[in-house]
Amino acid sequence: MSTGAKKRILREYAECQNDPLPGVKINFDEQNMTKWEILMDGPDQSVYAGGHYKLEINFPNEYPFKPPVVSFKTKIYHPNVSNDDKGSMCLGLLRPEEWKPPNKVISVLHLIRNLLIEPNPDDAIELSIANDYKTNRAEFDKTAKDWVKRYAK
Amino acid sequence: MTASRIDIFTVRFPDPSSPSFNDDQRWITLPTNVSFRYPITDNIQTLSSKNAGYDASGILYVPELRSDECKKSEEAYVPANATRSRNLPSSNPGIPLIALAPWFSPTCMKEYLESVRKDSVRVLFVFQPGTDRAMPPPMADASWGLGDGGAWKSANDFPTYAINAASGSVILAQMTLYSGNLSEVPHGKDLSSALDSTDYVRLWARVETDAVNRLPSLWVFLIIVLAILMTIIAATSLTMHCVQRRRREELRRRVINGEINLEAVGVKRLTVPREFLEKLPSYTYSAPAHDSENTMPQLPPSVLLASSTGPDSQPTAGARPWMRSSSAPSLSRADGQSPAFSQPSCPICLDDFESNETQVRELPCRHIFHPDCIDPYLLNNSSLCPICKESVMPSGYCPTRITNVMVRRERMLRRAGNRRPSGPASSLGPLSSPIHLGLLGSRIGGVISGRRVFSAPDHRRARSDEEMAISNAAPLSTDAAPGTATSSGATPLSARSDPGCGEIDHEERRERARERALTLLGNRHVPSGDEDEEASGPWWRRGLRKVFPGFR
Numbered sequence: 286m287s288t289g290a291k292k293r294i295l296r297e298y299a300e301c302q303n304d305p306l307p308g309v310k311i312n313f314d315e316q317n318m319t320k321w322e323i324l325m326d327g328p329d330q331s332v333y334a335g336g337h338y339k340l341e342i343n344f345p346n347e348y349p350f351k352p353p354v355v356s357f358k359t360k361i362y363h364p365n366v367s368n369d370d371k372g373s374m375c376l377g378l379l380r381p382e383e384w385k386p387p388n389k390v391i392s393v394l395h396l397i398r399n400l401l402i403e404p405n406p407d408d409a410i411e412l413s414i415a416n417d418y419k420t421n422r423a424e425f426d427k428t429a430k431d432w433v434k435r436y437a438k
Numbered sequence: 439m440t441a442s443r444i445d446i447f448t449v450r451f452p453d454p455s456s457p458s459f460n461d462d463q464r465w466i467t468l469p470t471n472v473s474f475r476y477p478i479t480d481n482i483q484t485l486s487s488k489n490a491g492y493d494a495s496g497i498l499y500v501p502e503l504r505s506d507e508c509k510k511s512e513e514a515y516v517p518a519n520a521t522r523s524r525n526l527p528s529s530n531p532g533i534p535l536i537a538l539a540p541w542f543s544p545t546c547m548k549e550y551l552e553s554v555r556k557d558s559v560r561v562l563f564v565f566q567p568g569t570d571r572a573m574p575p576p577m578a579d580a581s582w583g584l585g586d587g588g589a590w591k592s593a594n595d596f597p598t599y600a601i602n603a604a605s606g607s608v609i610l611a612q613m614t615l616y617s618g619n620l621s622e623v624p625h626g627k628d629l630s631s632a633l634d635s636t637d638y639v640r641l642w643a644r645v646e647t648d649a650v651n652r653l654p655s656l657w658v659f660l661i662i663v664l665a666i667l668m669t670i671i672a673a674t675s676l677t678m679h680c681v682q683r684r685r686r687e688e689l690r691r692r693v694i695n696g697e698i699n700l701e702a703v704g705v706k707r708l709t710v711p712r713e714f715l716e717k718l719p720s721y722t723y724s725a726p727a728h729d730s731e732n733t734m735p736q737l738p739p740s741v742l743l744a745s746s747t748g749p750d751s752q753p754t755a756g757a758r759p760w761m762r763s764s765s766a767p768s769l770s771r772a773d774g775q776s777p778a779f780s781q782p783s784c785p786i787c788l789d790d791f792e793s794n795e796t797q798v799r800e801l802p803c804r805h806i807f808h809p810d811c812i813d814p815y816l817l818n819n820s821s822l823c824p825i826c827k828e829s830v831m832p833s834g835y836c837p838t839r840i841t842n843v844m845v846r847r848e849r850m851l852r853r854a855g856n857r858r859p860s861g862p863a864s865s866l867g868p869l870s871s872p873i874h875l876g877l878l879g880s881r882i883g884g885v886i887s888g889r890r891v892f893s894a895p896d897h898r899r900a901r902s903d904e905e906m907a908i909s910n911a912a913p914l915s916t917d918a919a920p921g922t923a924t925s926s927g928a929t930p931l932s933a934r935s936d937p938g939c940g941e942i943d944h945e946e947r948r949e950r951a952r953e954r955a956l957t958l959l960g961n962r963h964v965p966s967g968d969e970d971e972e973a974s975g976p977w978w979r980r981g982l983r984k985v986f987p988g989f990r
Contacts, residue, residue: 289811293787349786350815350824382704386824387785 290348294318297390306394319344323394327437331402332429333361336437340397342390352384353393360436362429364409364418365400374400376408440484441599442648444563446498446609448473448616449642450633454527465642472625474612474641476605483574483600485564485582490597494560495644496534498613499523501553508546515540515567519614521640523557535559536643538609540567541600544584551590561645562598565606574600599645609641616641675985682987686840689848693840696833698848701821705848708821710830715816718830720809723791723798785825786811803828842987 298313298321308326323340327333339358345351357372367373377396378388409415417425451464467473484490499521503509526533537559539550547564554562566574566581575581582600584590591598616623616639620630623639633639692698700706783790784798784807791798791806799809803823812824821830829835975983 287814289787296788347819350819385785387788389788 290344290346291318293349294344300389301391301394304391306391306398309394309398319348321390325394325397325401327433328398328402332426333363333401333433333437336361336433338437342393349386349388352379352381352388353390355379355393355397360432362414362425362432363401364404364406364411364415367410368414373410375410376400376405440487440648441482441490441597441645442479443646444478444482444599444601445644445646446474446476446478446612447642447644448475448639449497450629450637450639452634453636453638467642468629468639472628474616474624476608476612478601478605481571481573481602481605483576484597485577485600486591486594486598488591488594488597490647493644493646494534494536494597495642496536496560497521497526498536498538498609498641498643499526500610500613501537501539501550501557501559503546503549504552505546505549508543508549511542511546512540515542515610517610517614519617520610521613521617525617526640527638536561536563536645538563538565538606538613538643540565540606540610541582542567548584548590551594554596555594559596561596561643562594563601563606563643564598565601565603567606568603569607570603572602574602597645613641671985678986678988682842682845685845685849685988686842689845690836690840693836694834699829699833700844700848702827702829703848703851705844705851707819708831709818710816710821712817714831715813718802719800720797721800722794723796723806724794781806784808784811786815801828801830802832803830842983846988 295318298311298318301311308328310324312322312324314320314322321342321344323342325338325340327336327338337359338361341356341358343354343356345354355374357366357374360368360372362368365374365376374397378384379393379396404415404418406415406418414425417428448468449465450468451466500516502522503512523535526535535557537550537554537557539547539554539562541547541564551562620626620633620635620637620639623629626639629639689698693700701708781791785805786807789808797809798806799812800806801812801823803826805823805825815824816830822828823830
């Protein structure tokens with residue numbers, strides 16, 4: 286990874302610290318700055334309220350020309366997060382062909398937070414969950430809350 | 439090769455030595471009522487099939503014996519007047535001959551054979567004397583031995599057929615009748631009125647060989663099959679080569695005409711050669727002041743100020759100081775050149791440009807970067823502007839040899855593009871593959887940060903400028919119409935219309951989800967080395983690709 290990219294990551298970290306998102310904490314390791322550990326609380330107005338989610342943001346070597354890779358380490362019942370051990374998330378500006386160097390980690394964090402508040406079933410990675418969300422909202426809310434209790438406490 | 443049928447006819451032919459000899463009148467078969475006919479359709483044993491590949495015919499005669507003992511014993515089997523070579527025209531050695539000999543003793547048979555070889559007959563008929571009407575003994579039978587282990591058969595250059603004793607005697611008896619001159623043969627009186635007195639009338643034999651056995655042997659058959667296969671393969675290969683070549687030329691033409699950019703559609707990753715890069719303008723950044731001397735038109739400072747602190751700034755806009763509201767007053771340059779974007783910082787390292795100090799590189803799309811940031815990327819990674827994905831290369835630049843892999847990929851993408859559900863992007867046509875996803879992505883992106891999202895379907899160019907607000911409303915280029923994209927960054931979410939997206943059926947959504955999963959795994963990146971791909975795989979696969987280009 287080039288020094289330019291490292292400089293940029295440091296800079297972005299500083300920016301995130303200066304302008305912190307509510308309920309978002311970043312564990313930053315100077316030695317391994319390409320891997321950020323994020324602790325995100327479920328937003329109060331969402332079904333994930335009360336949950337504490339551990340995420341990982343990995344910066345590829347080609348950053349900022351390639352998007353960072355976001356994965357949920359805590360299981361979550363969400364149409365846009367893959368329901369496997371990867372917990373990967375790939376939509377919007379995280380998509381490689383959509384990513385542009387000016388995009389920043391802070392906007393990625395915004396994206397994640399907003400998706401917790403309002404999932405996007407039209408661009409889902411888990412189709413069954415998306416279907417649940419669209420057609421049987423009560424059931425979705427119940428399961429999501431259940432998962433919060435089971436995995437995200 | 440066996441004989442299936444022997445026919446005995448009576449023919450007349452002119453004496454070759456007579457003054458009225460006419461070659462056209464040879465071998466005329468006499469009418470049935472005044473002649474002898476005798477067909478033998480069964481009980482023919484083939485003793486030797488040497489040179490028996492064709493139907494043979496000729497005048498029947500009995501060969502001469504050499505030794506007196508044999509001549510003496512022959513008298514018991516051959517009537518005295520049977521046709522001999524002396525009863526045939528001597529002056530013409532070209533007469534086709536078929537010999538008939540009784541097989542009464544091996545010694546005399548050898549003498550017969552010597553004689554017929556000298557006469558160069560076409561066929562030899564033999565029969566074992568007696569009254570037998572049955573099939574003569576088979577070839578391997580001891581009675582056909584001459585004490586030489588069958589060597590007599592290969593020493594002959596004609597086939598030998600055995601007929602039964604009854605047929606042999608009948609023919610011999612008739613041969614005695616047809617050996618004299620015209621007036622002596624049966625019906626001679628009737629015939630002599632119509633024929634020349636010097637004409638010969640003799641018995642004629644024709645042998646028909648079995649057609650079934652004349653098929654080529656197994657090997658010949660195999661070779662023919664192989665040859666047909668090879669021809670088919672060669673023809674297919676040639677056709678595929680031609681088709682592939684046409685496709686390559688077609689793709690090349692489209693690239694040169696600027697209809698398609700290989701990297702933009704995801705066919706081939708291109709990089710910018712150093713000499714091209716050095717031609718791109720590089721200059722010292724100057725603060726956004728209207729300066730006609732500067733190649734980089736800028737917004738008035740007031741606009742800059744307004745945009746960074748203005749009321750239209752979104753929560754995230756604070757973190758993006760370069761983001762401009764497109765409600766900024768439009769600028770028009772005196773020379774008519776379209777104004778560039780205003781960028782106070784490098785989008786790659788996020789450092790601010792220092793006015794009159796920082797060296798910047800400007801790409802043809804008018805985005806500016808630190809040369810240190812952008813040059814390695816363009817040299818090694820891509821030829822597209824990282825922000826707007828517009829090619830740095832001039833339109834129509836065809837950098838590499840178009841390969842079959844590229845043709846295949848382009849066709850695949852085009853097909854995938856045509857298959858896509860109708861939606862905002864379908865009107866983009868063949869180019870829609872990555873762009874379509876782009877639109878979807880921007881839709882999501884819009885949810886989060888409230889960034890401007892284009893709802894008009896035809897913003898091929900405008901799509902690229904989500905991050906970089908356009909500094910004025912004028913079209914970026916003459917053919918695109920980003921003027922319709924001047925909605926502010928605060929476009930309400932509800933204003934976005936996504937016709938079709940909500941109606942995509944389950945199947946298609948599943949397909950999209952799969953593609954997305956692939957994207958996630960990083961499989962959708964623009965491939966860099968297709969030459970490697972061409973040369974990869976097991977040897978048979980490489981060979982197959984060589985012979986049948988376009989085959990997968």
